[in-house]
Amino acid sequence: xxxxxxxxxxxxxxxxxxxxxxxxxxxxxxxxxxxxxxxxxxxxxxxxxxxxxxxxxxxxxxxxxxxxxxxxxxxxxxxxxxxxxxxxxxxxxxxxxxxxxxxxxxxxxxxxxxxxxxxxxxxxxxxxxxxxxxxxxxxxxxxxxxxxxxxxxxxxxxxxxxxxxxxxxxxxxxxxxxxxxxxxxxxxxxxxxxxxxxxxxxxxxxxxxxxxxxxxxxxxxxxxxxxxxxxxxxxxxxxxxxxxxxxxxxxxxxxxxxxxxxxxxxxxxxxxxxxxxxxxxxxxxxxxxxxxxxxxxxxxxxxxxxxxxxxxxxxxxxxxxxxxxxxxxxxxxxxxxxxxxxxxxxxxxxxxxxxxx
Numbered sequence: 001x002x003x004x005x006x007x008x009x010x011x012x013x014x015x016x017x018x019x020x021x022x023x024x025x026x027x028x029x030x031x032x033x034x035x036x037x038x039x040x041x042x043x044x045x046x047x048x049x050x051x052x053x054x055x056x057x058x059x060x061x062x063x064x065x066x067x068x069x070x071x072x073x074x075x076x077x078x079x080x081x082x083x084x085x086x087x088x089x090x091x092x093x094x095x096x097x098x099x100x101x102x103x104x105x106x107x108x109x110x111x112x113x114x115x116x117x118x119x120x121x122x123x124x125x126x127x128x129x130x131x132x133x134x135x136x137x138x139x140x141x142x143x144x145x146x147x148x149x150x151x152x153x154x155x156x157x158x159x160x161x162x163x164x165x166x167x168x169x170x171x172x173x174x175x176x177x178x179x180x181x182x183x184x185x186x187x188x189x190x191x192x193x194x195x196x197x198x199x200x201x202x203x204x205x206x207x208x209x210x211x212x213x214x215x216x217x218x219x220x221x222x223x224x225x226x227x228x229x230x231x232x233x234x235x236x237x238x239x240x241x242x243x244x245x246x247x248x249x250x251x252x253x254x255x256x257x258x259x260x261x262x263x264x265x266x267x268x269x270x271x272x273x274x275x276x277x278x279x280x281x282x283x284x285x286x287x288x289x290x291x292x293x294x295x296x297x298x299x300x301x302x303x304x305x306x307x308x309x310x311x312x313x314x315x316x317x318x319x320x321x322x323x324x325x326x327x328x329x330x331x332x333x334x335x336x337x338x339x340x341x342x343x344x345x346x347x348x349x350x351x352x353x354x355x356x357x
Contacts, residue, residue, distance in 0.1 A: 025050070028218035035221030036317055039145055039188060040354075043152035044217035045209050048194075049140040049202065052112040054119060057105045058131040065099070065106065065131075068122055070244070070267070072258050076101035081167030083186045083253060086118055091243045091266030094121045095234055096250075098194075100169055100182065107136070109196075114234050125262060140202035143184070144214055145192040147357050153181070153193055156212035161193070175208040177201045188222070189229050189249070189356040220313075227313040227322055230351030232280055236294055237310030237324050245270055246326055247280040248351065278307070279332045282353055283346040285321040292323050297341040306331050306338065318353055 025047050028035060038044035056065060066073035071084025080101050086094040095114040100107040110118060119133045144153055153161050156174045161181065163170065169182035180196040197205050210216060232238040232247045244250040245267065254267065270276060283298065285291075291312040298307035307327025314321040323346070331338060336348040 025219040025222065028220045029216040032218075032220050032224075032315070035215060035217035036224050036315060038215035039190070039217055039221055039225045040317070041147060043144060043146045043148040043214045044221070045206065045214040046143045046145060046217050046222050047140070047202075047206070048143050049199070050111055051109050051141045052115045053107055053109045053136040053139060053196075054115060055105045055107055055134045055136055056131060057134065058129070060129040061106050061131045062101075064122075064126065064129045066258070067261050068125060069097075069261060070254050070258075070264075071099070072255055073099065073106070076106075078103045079168060079170060080165065081169055081182060083167060083184075084255075085244050085250060085253065086121055087244060087263035087267065088121070088240075089263055089266075091263045091270070092240050093234070093238055093242050093244050093250075094118060094240065098167065098182070098184065098186075100167075100180075109141070111234065138199055139196050140199045140205075142195045142197065142202065142206060142209070143187055143192060144195065144209060145188055145190060145217075147191055148213070149191050149193055152209065152213040156209050156214075157181075163193070174205060177205050177208070179205060186253070188225050188231060189352075190225075191357070223311060224313045224315040224318060227282070227311050227324055228318050228353040229356060230280060230282065230324065230353075232324065233311060237280060238326065242278075242326060243267070243270065243276060245276045246278045249280075275329065277329055278326050279329055280310075280324060280326050280351065281332050282349040282351050283309070283323045283325050283338070284319065284349050285323065285344065285346055287320045289321050289344055291321055292340055292344075298325050298327055298346070299339045299341060300331060301337070301339075309340070322349075322353065 062074050069084040069086050071082045078101055082099045085096055088094055095110055095118045097108050097110040150161055163183040167183060169180055171180050182194040184192050184194045231249050238247060291314060292309045294310055296309040297305045300306045307325045310324040312323035334348055334350045338346050
């Protein structure tokens with residue numbers, strides 16, 4: 001685990017920013033407490049270069065995606081964007097994504113494996129629509145996250161950011177480096193911006209943002225805040241077996257006024273007439289307990305499986321070791337006592353564990 005200063009670390013080990021083989025965010029750059037503090041109270045810089053992009057083109061591109069996703073697409077104009085979900089006909093989650101509207105195309109971004117899954121899902125429903133899905137050249141995505149992210153980005157730009165609408169974006173330069181800046185408060189439910197840059201310029205941009213006041217943060221700190229706010233990650237906390245309404249964070253992103261889309265009937269019925277049978281909650285473990293693994297079963301007192309563990313993190317800000325888990329509604333009351341498959345006791349805690357600013 002390398003805890004040297006970020007500038008030296010990246011000059012000697014730049015590969016995590018430049019890799020295009022699905023490399024994950026470095027685990028940490030320095031003391032994790034400082035990185036968590038920056039995400040919660042300052043301006044943290046996170047490498048999310050494992051994300052990929054694809055172009056959606058054709059005359060029917062906006063109409064098609066509007067009918068395939070939970071977010072508004074048809075009303076978007078160039079420079080505007082959105083965050084949304086795709087679900088299948090049964091209302092099951094197929095993936096989260098970000099969307100940018102350009103003059104002649106829509107650009108969709110998501111973690112690489114899930115973006116390919118989304119493309120396959122869309123292709124399976126494309127019949128006579130004039131719409132095409134094409135992978136775009138690799139880029140590096142850096143996320144500037146935290147209550148002071150706007151101040152740090154303004155300092156790097158030398159001017160106000162000027163992106164007031166959620167997911168609005170513009171192309172500009174930072175330290176002479178061409179970069180696309182997109183407002184994005186969804187990653188950790190706090191003010192933030194995505195900066196999309198050519199891979200060979202990523203290290204220089206990273207260092208320019210650090211010089212402007214950003215604190216590098218790795219995946220360990222990112223997951224502490226993500227788990228604490230109950231933000232699910234595709235493939236870990238929720239996936240194709242889950243309905244998005246099982247997560248309050250995803251529930252809150254749904255556009256209830258946009259009209260019909262694939263899976264909308266199931267989603268709307270659950271929203272207006274009932275409640276999900278399962279919910280994403282936090283499970284507290286004993287202070288000295290090792291973190292559980294993704295996929296571990298959660299058991300009731302009688303030994304019946306009532307849920308599955310997803311992400312896990314441990315930090316004083318969380319109050320110790322915590323795991324996210326989707327469990328049956330009957331057991332989601334705060335303080336409910338459950339167990340893991342290895343007999344370790346866990347206690348249910350409602351999300352979020354700490355509020356967004």
